[in-house]
Amino acid sequence: MNLPLPGRAPWLAWSFLLCATLLWPHAARAQAAPEPITVPGNSTDASDADDVDSDTPRRPRDNRAPVAPRFEIDMQAPDEAMRDFLLRHMEVQRYRELRNLDASELGRLLAQAPANVRELLATLGHFSPTVEVVPPPGLGDAVADTGNNERRATPSSLGTITVRVDPGPVTQVASVTVSFVGDIANAPEAEAQRADIRREAGLIAGLPFSQADWDRTKTVALRRLIAQRYPSGRVQNSLADIDSEAHQARLYIELDSGKAMRMGEVVVQGAERYDAITAERLVRLTGLTPGSDYDLEKLQDAQRRIAESGYYDSVFVYVEPTPDGETLPVMVQLRESKRQKVVIGIGGSTDNGARLSLEHTHNSVPGIGWRAVSKLRLERDDQLASTDWSSIPNDDGWRKIAGAQAAKQLDDFTTTTSQRLRVGQAQLGVEYDRSFYLQYDRALVTSTLLSAAxxxxxxxxxxxxxxxxxxxxxxxxxxxxxxxxxxxxxxxxxxxxxxxxxxxxxxxxxxxxxxxxxxxxxxxxxxxxxxxxxxxxxxxxxxxxxxxxxxxxxxxxxxxxxxxxxxxxxxxxxxxxxxxxxxxxxxxxxxxxxxxxxxxxxxxxxxxxxxxxxxxxxxxxxxxxxxxxxxxxxxxxxxxxxxxxxxxxxxxxxxxxxxxxxxxxxxxxxxxxxxxxx
Structure with missing residues (x-):
């Protein structure tokens, strides 16, 4: 048996009335045509408004004519280089092409210009300059700064701004002091590294001070620090103490080396066609052995040696931090070359004229795994055919080598035909290359001016x-x-x-x-x-x-x-x-x-x-x-x-x-x- 709920009908009526009230304005707007949309500075008609509400993109605003400079700057400085530097970096330059720049805003900018010019001159080592900024005629009195913060500006119109600069004497670098904290401060094995950093930093002593040189000196000091043993080193503090009366600068750098880092195991990634042991040996031959000091130069040398081996198209050698914070595994990422490659070349020289060359490389000869490079070169006076074979280097970097070549040389009326065979061993070291080999040579010289006998x-x-x-x-x-x-x-x-x-x-x-x-x-x-x-x-x-x-x-x-x-x-x-x-x-x-x-x-x-x-x-x-x-x-x-x-x-x-x-x-x-x- 269903009983009617008391008050149900009045609640339904009120709900219906509320929904109608809320939806009525949206329905009315849907029936009415959209009104034009007005954008400040641009008029839009009804057709434009249709474009705004449709799926098509709004039409682009008409291109405006290029903005003419609102004012000019006449920079009067002792030399052209300083003049160009100040014009390039002055803050007021940013507002030259501002469309709505008025005289009042320009006057405010000119009031700040002397201080801005003084800051720029300080980066060049001039800490006692005299700067005078003369507004355009009618804009106001001259705005000057002689170091006592006296500034005046009464803007009235735009025109040419005159800036007169007397930089004063340049500040010289009296001394550069480098101090160390962390492991490098007392480590005997880092004595040479400390001396190199101090020597490099001291190179600017006696030279005119500039912010660019000072920043460069700090960068070079940090680079020297992190290149060996201390890859996590940083510049902890730096100070430029300027004596404006004596026109001298005393510079201080404090370097924090952190803990000394050592190399870990070599990890090779990407080895498929060729044995990963080849890349590992080449890394170790540069001196990157487990337990050795971190050395960025050796990492770069290892990368170069692996790339020059011919087995790989790209090589990336880097270190990866570990939880203990002291051992850095050497990561070697490889992209291997194809087993065989053919290169055709066209060139020339002033001695031998045009040249055509053909080179074939086999990175893993079947059966022995050696690398073979065979060449054919044809020139106007010289022809050469050669092949050179080499094994994978062993732990000491030695490779077995074998080669053969046949050559023909034309010199005026003489022709030299030669053959050569070679077999031995070769070692490509970090600084030294060595080889020893047996060689067979044969040469026949013939002349068109002589008889056969x-x-x-x-x-x-x-x-x-x-x-x-x-x-x-x-x-x-x-x-x-x-x-x-x-x-x-x-x-x-x-x-x-x-x-x-x-x-x-x-x-x-x-x-x-x-x-x-x-x-x-x-x-x-x-x-x-x-x-x-x-x-x-x-x-x-x-x-x-x-x-x-x-x-x-x-x-x-x-x-x-x-x-x-x-x-x-x-x-x-x-x-x-x-x-x-x-x-x-x-x-x-x-x-x-x-x-x-x-x-x-x-x-x-x-x-x-x-x-x-x-x-x-x-x-x-x-x-x-x-x-x-x-x-x-x-x-x-x-x-x-x-x-x-x-x-x-x-x-x-x-x-x-x-x-x-x-x-x-x-x-x-x-x-x-x-x-x-x-």
Missing amino acids: AQEEAKSSISANYAWTRRRFDDLVFPHRGYGLAVELGIGYTLGTTRLPFARTSARWLTYWPLGAISRAADPAPGQPRDMSAPGRRTQLGRLALRVEGGAVVARDNAPIPDTQLFITGGDNTVRGYGLRDIGVTRADGSIGPGRYKGVVSLEWQRPIFNADQRSNWENAIFIDGGAIANKAGDLKPVWGVGTGIRYNSPVGALQLDLAYGLEVKRFRIHLNVGFTF
Whole structure:
């Protein structure tokens, strides 16, 4: 039985009435046409309003004409560099193109301008300047600041603002004090690191103070700290104590090293085609062994060595923190190269003309797992086919090597055909490369000027050789300082009908000497730091490059030594001003051939080219080269070449274009070379 609830009907009526009252305005607006929407500064008609409520995007506002500057600034400073710096960083510059800037707002900005200019001059080491800001005519009286906070401004109109600046004497850096807290403060093994940090920081002592140099000094000090042992180091405190009366600045840096960090195990990620042990060995060969001190330079060297091994397209070596906070595992992320790769190249040189090359690489030869690189190079005068095989390096970095090559050289009327076989071991170290090997050489020289009966027989030999190379350049792509030395020693025996012993030795030396006293010779542009992280690398005086080469083959006069074991020079990378293999011993048919003794020397002055006091990647070189080849040491008489050239530091290496004059042949030659190798 259903009973009606008391009061149910009145509640339903009231609910219906309330809903109708709430929904009625929305229903009425839905029936009415939308009214235009008015945007301040822009009129919109009914059709525009339809666009606003529809799904189509609102039409863009009409493009306005470019804003003309609301005022100009006449900056009167002692030199153009300071003038440009102040104009570039003045706060009032931000408002030059503000559409609604009025005279009242400009007057307020000009009242603050002297203090702003004083702050900018302080970053350049001028702490007692006189700054006068003259408003546009009609805007008000001059706004001046002489250091006593007196300012006046009565704006009235816009126009040209005149700023007169007398920077006063520049503040000199009297001293730089570096103190340490944490493990580095007392660790005996960090003594050299502390000395390097203090020496680097002290380079700005005696120079004009600037905020850019001060910031740079702190950055370099921190970088030196975290590069070895203390990757979590930080600048705990720094202070620049300015004595405005004596115009001196005393600088203080406090470095907190934290705990010393040590290397952990090597963890390789991404090894699929090739055994991960290869990457692990290359890392350990750089000195990153478990328990060794953290060293950023060794991490970078490990990354470079793995990348140069040829097995990987990309390599990333880094450390990862651990809960104990003292051990840092070495993480190696790899992207492996394909097992086989073919590269086709087209190039050229001033010595040999156009060049076509074909290179095939097999990173894991079936059955033995060696790496094989085979090349074919075709040039106007030279043709070469070679193959070089090498095993995976062992724990000491030694690899077994084997190679073969066949070559053909054309020189005027002479053709030299040669073959070479080599087998041995090689080690690529951090600073040193070493190898020892047995080598078989065979060479046949024929001349179109001689009859068949007068042609020489092929000469051959077998020799045991040892090669040693040390590189100590600051940069292996763009070296600025350092040296390299390479020495080869060999003893052998000629083959054929006449068998006689011989000894062969050769050496190469290349060194770079920076000129000048670091970068103090030229002040940087205002607001720019001096380059103190690499003293002497970038100076106006540049650097000298000295190259010396020598070689000797000691044997009886009648020993039939193959031409490929003798010496010849001339060309792009030896004695400029002469063609490839133009300097040698005169043969019976008048052609030039190799000799038993060699001497080459080259002195080059490399100077950076500056544009508006800013050094570019372009350099100029002035050089003198000399070289001599003879069959007896006493007959060495050098011929000389002089010239000049242009260098461009491109991403692929230094591009070199030289114009040289051969004093012996009295001819000019152009020489082109790419990259730096030693």
